[in-house]
Amino acid sequence: MAGSTIDHLFALTTFLVAYLIFVSLFSQTIQTAILYQRHRQLAVKCSDILDNILLTPGIPSNWGETNLIPSSFGLQHPNLGGYTLSPFSVLRLSPLEETVYYNRTGEWYSNYSLGEGIYLLTPLSSSLNYSTVATLLGINGSYGFQLVVSPLINVDAQEVNSNPLTIEVYVGSINGPISGANITCYVYRIYKPEDSDYPAFTTLIQNASTGEDGKATLQFSGVNVSNEAYVAIIHAFIGYFTSVGYIVKKTTTNEDIFPLIINFEERKVMLVHSWDIHNYGPPNPAIFYNATFFLISESYALSEVEIENSTGKVTYGAGKSYNITTIPTFDPGFLIITYRTGNKFGATLMPWGISSLGVSVTFGELPTNAEWVATDIRLVIINGMPYQVKLALWSLEGYQVVE
Amino acid sequence: MRTIEVAIVILTITGAFVLTSYYVVLPHPGRISPLNLRQLALSTLETLNYKAELSEVVFSELSDPSWTRLQIMLSTSLPPNIVYNLSVYEVVNNNGTITYELITSLASSETGLGVGSESASLLVTSSNTTFRVIPEKIGERTGNKTTLFILNCEDANGWWITGYTAQSLAQDFYELLSPYFETVVLINTTTELGELLNGTLLPMEKIRNAVVINTFGEAVPIPAGYYTSPNVGYDTGAGSYALYCYRIGEKVRQYNWTWASIVGYPFYYVSNKEYFKTSHNSWGIYGMKHVGPAGLNAFLRGLDGKPYQYDGGWITGSPGVVSLSEEARDACSYYGIFPFPYQTSTRALPSWITTTYNLQVAKYVFNPVGSWIPGAVFRHSGTGNFLAIGLTRIPDIRITAIALLLYYSPRLYKQEFTAEGTQRLIVLQLGLVGGA
Numbered sequence: 123m124a125g126s127t128i129d130h131l132f133a134l135t136t137f138l139v140a141y142l143i144f145v146s147l148f149s150q151t152i153q154t155a156i157l158y159q160r161h162r163q164l165a166v167k168c169s170d171i172l173d174n175i176l177l178t179p180g181i182p183s184n185w186g187e188t189n190l191i192p193s194s195f196g197l198q199h200p201n202l203g204g205y206t207l208s209p210f211s212v213l214r215l216s217p218l219e220e221t222v223y224y225n226r227t228g229e230w231y232s233n234y235s236l237g238e239g240i241y242l243l244t245p246l247s248s249s250l251n252y253s254t255v256a257t258l259l260g261i262n263g264s265y266g267f268q269l270v271v272s273p274l275i276n277v278d279a280q281e282v283n284s285n286p287l288t289i290e291v292y293v294g295s296i297n298g299p300i301s302g303a304n305i306t307c308y309v310y311r312i313y314k315p316e317d318s319d320y321p322a323f324t325t326l327i328q329n330a331s332t333g334e335d336g337k338a339t340l341q342f343s344g345v346n347v348s349n350e351a352y353v354a355i356i357h358a359f360i361g362y363f364t365s366v367g368y369i370v371k372k373t374t375t376n377e378d379i380f381p382l383i384i385n386f387e388e389r390k391v392m393l394v395h396s397w398d399i400h401n402y403g404p405p406n407p408a409i410f411y412n413a414t415f416f417l418i419s420e421s422y423a424l425s426e427v428e429i430e431n432s433t434g435k436v437t438y439g440a441g442k443s444y445n446i447t448t449i450p451t452f453d454p455g456f457l458i459i460t461y462r463t464g465n466k467f468g469a470t471l472m473p474w475g476i477s478s479l480g481v482s483v484t485f486g487e488l489p490t491n492a493e494w495v496a497t498d499i500r501l502v503i504i505n506g507m508p509y510q511v512k513l514a515l516w517s518l519e520g521y522q523v524v525e
Numbered sequence: 526m527r528t529i530e531v532a533i534v535i536l537t538i539t540g541a542f543v544l545t546s547y548y549v550v551l552p553h554p555g556r557i558s559p560l561n562l563r564q565l566a567l568s569t570l571e572t573l574n575y576k577a578e579l580s581e582v583v584f585s586e587l588s589d590p591s592w593t594r595l596q597i598m599l600s601t602s603l604p605p606n607i608v609y610n611l612s613v614y615e616v617v618n619n620n621g622t623i624t625y626e627l628i629t630s631l632a633s634s635e636t637g638l639g640v641g642s643e644s645a646s647l648l649v650t651s652s653n654t655t656f657r658v659i660p661e662k663i664g665e666r667t668g669n670k671t672t673l674f675i676l677n678c679e680d681a682n683g684w685w686i687t688g689y690t691a692q693s694l695a696q697d698f699y700e701l702l703s704p705y706f707e708t709v710v711l712i713n714t715t716t717e718l719g720e721l722l723n724g725t726l727l728p729m730e731k732i733r734n735a736v737v738i739n740t741f742g743e744a745v746p747i748p749a750g751y752y753t754s755p756n757v758g759y760d761t762g763a764g765s766y767a768l769y770c771y772r773i774g775e776k777v778r779q780y781n782w783t784w785a786s787i788v789g790y791p792f793y794y795v796s797n798k799e800y801f802k803t804s805h806n807s808w809g810i811y812g813m814k815h816v817g818p819a820g821l822n823a824f825l826r827g828l829d830g831k832p833y834q835y836d837g838g839w840i841t842g843s844p845g846v847v848s849l850s851e852e853a854r855d856a857c858s859y860y861g862i863f864p865f866p867y868q869t870s871t872r873a874l875p876s877w878i879t880t881t882y883n884l885q886v887a888k889y890v891f892n893p894v895g896s897w898i899p900g901a902v903f904r905h906s907g908t909g910n911f912l913a914i915g916l917t918r919i920p921d922i923r924i925t926a927i928a929l930l931l932y933y934s935p936r937l938y939k940q941e942f943t944a945e946g947t948q949r950l951i952v953l954q955l956g957l958v959g960g961a
Binding site for chain 1 (some may be wrong): 534538542561597952
C-alpha cells in the first residue's frame, strides 16, 4: 500500500515537472513564432503605408500648393499619377531639425539646413508636423515612422582652385561612382555694377563628362575668384536621369540674406537680414540684394524670370529689415539672392520645389528604442528627377508577447 | 507501475516536441521583414519609363548604345544588395494565341536571383502602333443628330476674352468639338446670326436641338436691322438692348437650344462693329453697347416664357476659387481634356434662379459654393438649356467643351491597330543578394 502511494507520488511529481518543462519549451517556440508574425505584419504595414503616401495625392489634391492642412495625406503629383511626386507637397512637411524664430512676423520657421548658403525656411503654422501626418495616415500612437526622400544620383561639387576657377564634380549613387555622366555647370559671378548699389552677376557655362571614378574637372581659364563670391549650379545627366549639385561661395562673414516663405499659396517670400535670425554681434551693416528666379525647363535649361522687389536694401534690427517678393509660378525653379555689404559679396539659394536643387528631406522621428524597424523603398520621379523614397516603420505598442 | 506510465508519457511528449520542432521551421530572417520587391520593381519600371523613354529603348536595335545606358540607369536605381534581371519579350499573336518570345535580358548577377525573387512587368507599345478613337455623334442615339453653331461673327467684338479673339476661340472650339457633332456651322457674320435666330439659315431639323456657343465672352453679337429695332431688340423705355437678350432666351426655348456662355457675366454687352461704331463699352472698345445685368435677367425670362420686363439687378456672386465637380473630372479623364481643376469664379449664378425661372441643374461643372453655382448646365422644365461658366477672365475653352461633353455624354469607340512586333513585355525581376 505504502509502495503504491510512493509510486503515485513520484509519478505525479515527475509528470508535473515534465509538464512544466514542456509547456515552457513550447511557449518559447510559440512566442518566437508570434514575434516573427508581428515583424512580418510590420513589414507589410510599412509597404502599404509607403504606397498610400506615394500613390495618392491627398485631399485636396493640390494641398502642396496651398496653405491648407489636407484631410487626407499623400505626396503623389495631382496631375501625373503613378510614382510621381508633387515637388511642393514634400516641402510642406516640417522636419525635426531645429526651427528658427523671426520676431517681425512672430512666426517659427522649420529649417531644412540644406547646407552652407542654401535655405528652405517654411512657416511652422502652415507646415505639416509629424503628429498631424501620423494622424492623417491613421497610425498616430500605434506606429512611429521616418520618411526619407533623397535624390537617386548625388552630385557633389567643390572648388579645388580659385585661380583659374577649377571645380571638381563627383557623380555617384548608392552603388558608387557613375562614369560617363554629362555635366553642365553654370557659374554666376557676383559683382557690383558701377551705376548701381545692387549686386549683379555674369554667367559662365561649361560642360564635361565624368571618368571611371565618377569625377569631372571643370576649369574656367582666365577666371580668378580668389576674392569673389559666386554660385555654381551643376546638372548631371545619366541617360535620361538627371540630378543637381551646387556651390555657394561668399566673401562676407556673418551677413546673409534669409528667404522666409511666409505664404506658400501666394508664393510670398520674405527676404530678411540675417542678424534678426542669428543675432550675432557687430558690425551689422546694411545689405543690398538682388533676387533672381530661375525656372527649370523640361530639358533642364535655366531661364531667368522677373520677380517683384527683385532689388532692395535691408538693415538689421530697427528700420527696413525685410522685403517681400513673390515667386511668379508653381513651376519648379530656384531663387538666387546675391547680396553686397561694402565690397563683400555673398549669395543665398532657395529651392522652389524639392527637385530643383536636388534637395533631400528627412521627415519623422528616429527609431530610438524600437525593437524592430521595418523599411521599404520605392523609386519615384519628382519633376523629371529620379528620387528614392525610404520609409522606416516601427511599432509603438510594445513587442513582448509575455510581460 | 505509475512511474513507468509517466515515463512513457514523457517519452511521448518528448517525441511530440522533437517532431514539432523538426517540422515547424521558423522562416528565414529575410522572409520575416522583407522589402516589397514587387512594388520596388514596379516603381523602378515606371521611373525608367518616365516620358516613355524605356519604351523607346526596348524597340531599338540590340547594338544600340541606349541598352548600355539603360543598364547603367538600372544599376544606379537599385540598392547594391538587390540583384535584378530585366527581360524583354516580343508579344507574338499566332492566330489568336499570344506567346512571348525572349528578345534579351539584362542581369546584374550571373548566379541567379536566389530563391525568393519578385517581379513586375510593363507592356509597352512601339510608336508604330496606331490608335483610333471614333467619337459617337451627339444625338446619334436618339436619331436626332445635333448641330453645333459657333458664333464667329467677324463684325462683332468680344469682352473678357482678353488675349484672344472670338474668331480664334471659334477655331479652337471647332477643332475640339467637331468630332462629336454631325454638323458644325461657324456663324461668320451677325447677318447669319439673324438668319439663325429667324430659323432660316438651315433646314429646321438642323436648327432644332442645336448647341450654340457664344465665343464673345460677356458680349453677344447683335444683327443690325430687325433685332436692333425698337420693341423687337431695343427697349425704348429703358433705353437698353436687354430686349434682344430676351429674344435670344425665347429662341433658345423655341428651338430647344443649348446656349453656352463661356466666361463672365452673360449678355453684359451687345456688339455690332458697324451699328455701334460710335459707341463703346465704357472701357474704350468701340462697336459695343453696355446692357449690364439686365441682359441676363431678360434672357432668363425669355427662356422661361415670362413676359419681358426690364430688370437691371445684379444677380451673380464671387465665390473665389472653385473646383471641378467629380463628374466633370471623370469627363476630363474620359475625353482626354484636362483643364486645371481649380478656377476662380467671380460671376457665379445664384441657386434661386432655378426656382424663379423653372430651371434645374442638369450637370454641375464646378462644385457649388454655398448658394452660388460657378458653372453648370441648366435645363428648363420645358425646353432649352443654358450653360453658364461664371469664371473670371481669361476663358479656358476646355471648360466649356468638357461641360458640353459632360452634358451630352457621347461615347468614345476605341480601336487599336497593331502590326506584328509592336508590343513588348518588359519583366523586371528583383532578388536580394544571398537569397531570400
